[in-house]
Amino acid sequence: MPSLRKPWHSMAKALILGCLFTGFLLLFYAYVAPLQVSMAEPPDESSCSPPAPPLNSSPGGPCRPKTDIVFMKTHKTASSTLLNILFRFGQKHRLKFAFPSGYNDFNYPSFFKRSLVHNYQPGDCFNIICNHMRFRYPEVRGLVAPDAAFITVLRDPARLFESSFHYFGTVVPFTWRLTGRDKLAKFLQDPGRYYNPRGFNAHYLRNLLFFDLGYDSGLDPRSPQVAEHIREVEQRFHLVMLQEYFDESLVLLKELLCWELEDIVYFKLNARRASAVPRLSGELYRRATAWNQLDALLYRHFNASFWRKVEAFGRERMAREVASLRRENERMRSICIDGGRAVAAEAIQEASMQPWQPLGTKTILGYNLKKRISRRHQQLCRKMLTPEIQYLIDLGVNLWVVRLLKLPWSAE
Template sequence: MREEGEVREVCAPRSNIAFLKNHKCASSAVQNILFRYAEQHNLQLALPDASNYFGGGVRPFRSEFYTGSPWSKLGVNIFAIHTKWNHDEIAKIMPNNTVYVTIIRDPTSLFTSLFSYSQFQKRTGLTFDEFIQKTPVEGKRLVGYLGFNQMAWDMGMIKEDINNITKVARMVREASDHFDLVMIAEKMEESLVLLAHLMCWPLSEVIVPKLNARSNKYHFNMSKEILNVLQEKQAPDHFIYNHFLKKFDSLVDAFGRERMAHQVSKLRKLTENLMTKCKLNKKPSVELTGINKPWSDMVEGYTVGNTTDKRCQRIAMTELAIIRDLRDRQHKEVIARFGLPNDPRLHALNIGAVPLVQLQQEEEGQQKEEGNRVDTQYIPIPAGFSKLVSISGNKTAGRVKKFGV
């Protein structure tokens, strides 16, 4: 039943979406939503032949990373894999009406999470304070791609330019043109409401608990001096964050604060109901096993009591386990549709060779590298807000107008 004063827009659910998965920005939660949506609606995912990265996190994405894969014949609806973003190359493999989204996080919170999750101290021999004080911004990145200004790096900046604010500002302008929605990790519920609205999905499609959240004992207490040094070194990421935070707040104003509060309340109830239905129980990683055990012992995961509901199982599974299943599903579909032989060599194409070798070693228990593990009705809207997501008749047919940027 329509609520009094509620405006509804008739729209068809959108199926084509490309998601820039920034490190340690609650991006695994968004990825989980997109994976579940793809599976439920029989959509095709851009998946690498192995690992959970295109280009290993070091090389900018190239369309060949995907077009050489066994399932490229199926086409792509959803892109939600870690990569160093290269918009033009990603657009080559996506449909013209693709929606582009990403999520960002307060740079200080992001870095502290990255430092502990990726075991910087163990890998470098430097404490948290020492690393911040001694490591140059343009210095060598951990495992080739992790370090200061992680958002700038993930969004496509090269190491030599990452501390050049002029070039960062240019990248931000380009990102503002490319991305239809830039979500904010600190405003996750509001972000999911806007994502559901943009995609014309019911709120039930964007339910997700916190994934890969750090246990409280692994949080840092910084002195004011260290905080100042960190903020200075991460000026590029702060520029990115402040720009898109302002845009996001303006978008919520356009949506309507009261309407947003109502939608967030509905989303919370839906999430609570799903947690109860699935019998999800949060536990430290060290107490979990198999497909439910996160890569890092410093984060938390879930056990699931409801083993008959596939959605429940997917929420509790690690990224690595889900990607394996989705890869297998698409491989079988290729065979069914195109008669390709069930040849294991189809999974061993030479795409990103070094990262693939590293992942294979990790899966055999020989090493652990964080970056190389595998670890898209009616929507209530306020009057006027639909203008922000109307279909454009400009150069790209069916392109959604810019949303949140």
């Protein structure tokens, strides 16, 4: 009997140890599995979840027009002109716009939040987002389809500063201390004397592009964050257009979105009267660029990448496409515009064609519609010439705050 007890004793011991080890593994797994799940990025149930779209085309076949677009509307960069193009395209294709409520912007200069979209409900999807905002990518990303095109426009920072200074100066209180005929020149002689980064509306007068795109406009230009932010813009935006090469930019946009020439015809909106645009001298231009160094670094990067896109598109092909666009613009000008050119505000006959003006001045030009326009072109002509505020109202946006407070500077 003793000889039989030892094997049974060993087997029982091994069984008990095996059960304990298995129990330990089960407990360990029960602890680790939830931990691994919690470390993963939780799904955002409030994000846009559109149905799977049909394939754009068969291999080698024609593409389909892209209808999901985020336009990060920067200030004083011909953005109102591009906005008109998007409004017309959206109407034509009955697309769903994400519009603000009460204002013509998304509570700018505060950061964008999806809750600012009129009648927003978690999970809502939109085709086009295009009103002024201070950009916040995760919030915008959650409102559009995964393959939405992100676009924006930049402008030479010195020229943008000049335009912004004259357009917004009256609503930036610390500039009221400036005296003399050329306040801009006086400001640039000693910006630190007149500029308070924490002052009301101060963002309009330094590195406005950087600010609009959601970054700190007071960063040290030598900070590594600056290059990181520029790389981030490059990763997020499919096309960064340049105001100085607007026609070339529109051709690239047409290519990106698979649009037709008729979709990008335009008249220049919100242009200033020539006499109200003093040109910066060489020294003042240098000072304005240095004062907006973050924007200068941003612009320099995307100026280079823009021309790489043009080279890839083909220089000769680009020249042909630009010529076609300009011919079509001129044709529409002869059809739509009385006198064929923009006129001062006091010469605009129809109230619905009056652009909003900077506070205390009337420097923004507008247009008169021809009295006789063929039925075929009547609607298109009116849409192309309608200023931003009036077009938003036509699209059903309730601008009660803008109307109540009469905020003319909100129009750009």
